[in-house]
Amino acid sequence: MRQGIARDGRHLYPAFPYTAFARMSESDMMALYAYLMSQPAVKQAARETKLPFPMNQRRLVAGWNWLFHDAREYQPDAQQSALWNRGKYLVDGAGHCGACHTPRNALGAEKGGFAYLGGGSAEGWDAPALIAARAAPVPWTEDALFTYLRTGFSAEHGVAAGPMAPVVAGLASLPESDVRAIAHYIASLSPPVGCRVAAHAPRSAPQGRMRMR
Incomplete structure (x- = not known):
């Protein structure tokens, strides 16, 4: 392990x-x-x-x-809140969100730095960026992401489909505090709504591929 x-x-x-x-x-x-x-x-x-x-x-x-x-x-960041640290611990550890949502290099390793959670692929599906500055088609807010991870639906992002569907099903067994921590951490990585830089135009999914929500 x-x-x-x-x-x-x-x-x-x-x-x-x-x-x-x-x-x-x-x-x-x-x-x-x-x-x-x-x-x-x-x-x-x-x-x-x-x-x-x-x-x-x-x-x-x-x-x-x-x-x-x-x-x-994982070692907690003393400069961040307990909620933020719990979220990062879950996102990078047991949740391994980057396995799908972070691009990989030629040897199959997840890229670091600016590429972190910047969009990847899983089982023939596009896994979109989770961070506004990484060309996320629609930036996530903390509340929207919390609702999506809890229910599998977001008015702005649609229904959890493909490889994301079993993820949401698994998250249903987590306490709300952990799901909130995940949403809080991921949302913290995007600039505030009023200060967001213009993201690149969302890329189209290659033929034969579909986009995870």
Whole structure:
């Protein structure tokens, strides 16, 4: 969950989002493990991973981790509120919002800096930017995002569809305080409504792709 290494010592491919889970606290890791171990056992052999060369060389993932993986858990920003820190912890960790909403480089790692939450793709869908200055088609307000994550609908953004639909379904089990923290953090990354810079014109989804809301 933190290092991306299986029990037998093999490196896991980052399709398993250990790069995000690593941000979680040790206590939350243990709570998650305890919950999973409390569930009824299922007899189901894992399907063999079949990838072409050189992607089938798991040892290369060690180099990928050295270049891109930060295994340290999240450290709160003392300059920000408890609500903001909780939101960032959830967005970057268990929620791993950037897995879809942040573009990736040629080696499949999420880009940092200005590209953070600047729009990506998932399962053939466009995942739009969540930040006004990153060409978000319609900038999110905290209240609009909170309502959308809670209900799956926003008058300005539409209905949660595609890969976003199960995300909203999963968020239904979170306490309102956590959903509010997520909305608060993401909204804080956009300039105030009266000071927003003009965003680029929203890009059209490539043919054969649809836009997540």
